[in-house]
Amino acid sequence: MTRYLLKRLGLAVVTLWLLSVIVFFAGQVVPGDPGRAILGNLADPRAVRALDHQLGVDRPLLTQYWSWITGLLHGNMGESYQYRSAVEPYVQAALVNSVKLAALAFVIVVPLGILGGVLAALRYGRATDRVISVVGLSAATVPEFVSGIVVIIIFAVSLKWLPVSASAGTGASALTQLDHLILPAIPLVFILFGYIARMARAGTIEALDSDYTRTATLKGLKPSVVIRRHVLRNALLPTITVIATQTGYLIGGLVVVETLFNYQGIGNLIYKAAQAKDFPMLEAGVLTIGVVYMVATLIADALSTALNPRLRLGTGG
Amino acid sequence: MTDIVVAPAAGVAVARPDQTGELTPWRLLLRRPTFLAGAVILLFWLACAIFGSLIAPHNPLAQQLLLTNQAPSGAHWFGTDQLGRDVLSRVIVGARSILLIAFAATVLSTVLGTALGLVMGYLGGVVDIVAGRLVEAALALPVVIVAFLFIVAVGPSPLTIIVVIGLVFTLLIARTVRSTVLVESQLDYLAAARLLGEKSVSIMFSEVLPNVVPAILVEFTVRLGYAIFTVATLSFLGFGVQPPTPDWGADIAHNYVTLGAGYWWMTLFPALAIASLVIAINLFTDSIEQVLAS
Numbered sequence: 001m002t003r004y005l006l007k008r009l010g011l012a013v014v015t016l017w018l019l020s021v022i023v024f025f026a027g028q029v030v031p032g033d034p035g036r037a038i039l040g041n042l043a044d045p046r047a048v049r050a051l052d053h054q055l056g057v058d059r060p061l062l063t064q065y066w067s068w069i070t071g072l073l074h075g076n077m078g079e080s081y082q083y084r085s086a087v088e089p090y091v092q093a094a095l096v097n098s099v100k101l102a103a104l105a106f107v108i109v110v111p112l113g114i115l116g117g118v119l120a121a122l123r124y125g126r127a128t129d130r131v132i133s134v135v136g137l138s139a140a141t142v143p144e145f146v147s148g149i150v151v152i153i154i155f156a157v158s159l160k161w162l163p164v165s166a167s168a169g170t171g172a173s174a175l176t177q178l179d180h181l182i183l184p185a186i187p188l189v190f191i192l193f194g195y196i197a198r199m200a201r202a203g204t205i206e207a208l209d210s211d212y213t214r215t216a217t218l219k220g221l222k223p224s225v226v227i228r229r230h231v232l233r234n235a236l237l238p239t240i241t242v243i244a245t246q247t248g249y250l251i252g253g254l255v256v257v258e259t260l261f262n263y264q265g266i267g268n269l270i271y272k273a274a275q276a277k278d279f280p281m282l283e284a285g286v287l288t289i290g291v292v293y294m295v296a297t298l299i300a301d302a303l304s305t306a307l308n309p310r311l312r313l314g315t316g317g
Numbered sequence: 318m319t320d321i322v323v324a325p326a327a328g329v330a331v332a333r334p335d336q337t338g339e340l341t342p343w344r345l346l347l348r349r350p351t352f353l354a355g356a357v358i359l360l361f362w363l364a365c366a367i368f369g370s371l372i373a374p375h376n377p378l379a380q381q382l383l384l385t386n387q388a389p390s391g392a393h394w395f396g397t398d399q400l401g402r403d404v405l406s407r408v409i410v411g412a413r414s415i416l417l418i419a420f421a422a423t424v425l426s427t428v429l430g431t432a433l434g435l436v437m438g439y440l441g442g443v444v445d446i447v448a449g450r451l452v453e454a455a456l457a458l459p460v461v462i463v464a465f466l467f468i469v470a471v472g473p474s475p476l477t478i479i480v481v482i483g484l485v486f487t488l489l490i491a492r493t494v495r496s497t498v499l500v501e502s503q504l505d506y507l508a509a510a511r512l513l514g515e516k517s518v519s520i521m522f523s524e525v526l527p528n529v530v531p532a533i534l535v536e537f538t539v540r541l542g543y544a545i546f547t548v549a550t551l552s553f554l555g556f557g558v559q560p561p562t563p564d565w566g567a568d569i570a571h572n573y574v575t576l577g578a579g580y581w582w583m584t585l586f587p588a589l590a591i592a593s594l595v596i597a598i599n600l601f602t603d604s605i606e607q608v609l610a611s
Contacts, residue, residue: 022466026467143549150589252459252461
């Protein structure tokens, strides 16, 4: 098991390095130079050249990549073109905001999705099953900004129950922040519900069909005990994995939701950096997302290995 | 495998005993209400995409500066936007850009993905390992972020969106086709073809390809749904069709700031249009998958 995880870790590092190359060079194909972009079209060409030199963007590409990547390894992510200061504080603050929003979405969706999936499996083939499956599938296919618009119109514009903007302002209490984050979390919940419910449903159906469940029932255990002790434990294993792998999707969803609700998270940071052609900020943001995704996938792998005796003992797969 | 037809699952629709005739997959599909609902909505939006300006009651580009921000009424069923344009007409004509871009991207990715998947799955070895690692690295990022990198590099346009979605989906389709090919290549007919001395390329296209076509068709419809999702999202972020061309995502992006003032109709109707289209495609796809699986 340790060997397997070490191998996965090695592959993750290689993938991250490839990602750093892709991200860095994508920023270099752009016509025009950063100095011009910062100073504007009317600036003196000499000033532009001086700024380019100061930013170091007039050096050969490989030299630039080398100094960028060695800087990264020392914890120095570069200087933002927009704000003319180090990017770390911005990335860090944005990441904290995004984690708050994502955590709220998970807290809502995980119990809901598991409940829906298990319920569908227990009513397998009946109307309840079909309704949960079709609703889950449909909710997962509607883009976040579309469901976001609909919930804004219902809960903020007509009912006036919740605020439209996600930002509670500085120094707001945790409860006020929560109030502002409920609406943005709903679109993420819609998308994730279908995936989690589907995995929980499939896992439960398989567990219900298994020999150990039949044995437990024949032994005379009450159905509720069978379900709690034997079915759920086995059914939730693949669900845990899918929850961790959905982190990748979640980040893409955050870009849209944070833009719609004007929330200062990592998705919004990347979006604004892309629009302003602020490459150090864009590169730092994208790479941060890559790291978060890799870590989440590794945790998912480790968890499913640790929880599954067949994998843990190295007899299966 | 596809010709064998099993009676419909219990509880869905019970076949009458006098109907001894074989149920074709097509007739099984027509019995599913979710398939019919999906197909009707899809046909409606296709008609709007093709005949848009003929059906629309007003010119979707005509601005009436004295009639801006009008709530829905008899003259303008869906109201007017910030420039006094008829929202209903913009929703009808807006079906064209999203369907066209999503369809082009899906066709591109299906063709390229099938070719790449065939090569990876059939040749195997080093080709498979190297291509597999590159696929994993590229898929480590959400599509939206990949799109950002592309769009920053080459600028926003419908063509950029087609290329971005086309390339990302190529990798996903290649992965599916590859695993289907791996299953196929265990079968005897391929060993026989190899023993007969046929060339790899000819085996790939004349023996393997026809047998993975059903899997590719299902993949195509699934990807089309995701493509519409992604096109709408990128348009909303301002990376696709540029104003004043009617486009659901772009129209929502331009009008959602007015929600604070209570002008809900400019964004709600395009949003419902997108929702109905993606849900219809998925009901359609889900029915096909379930019928093929039964």
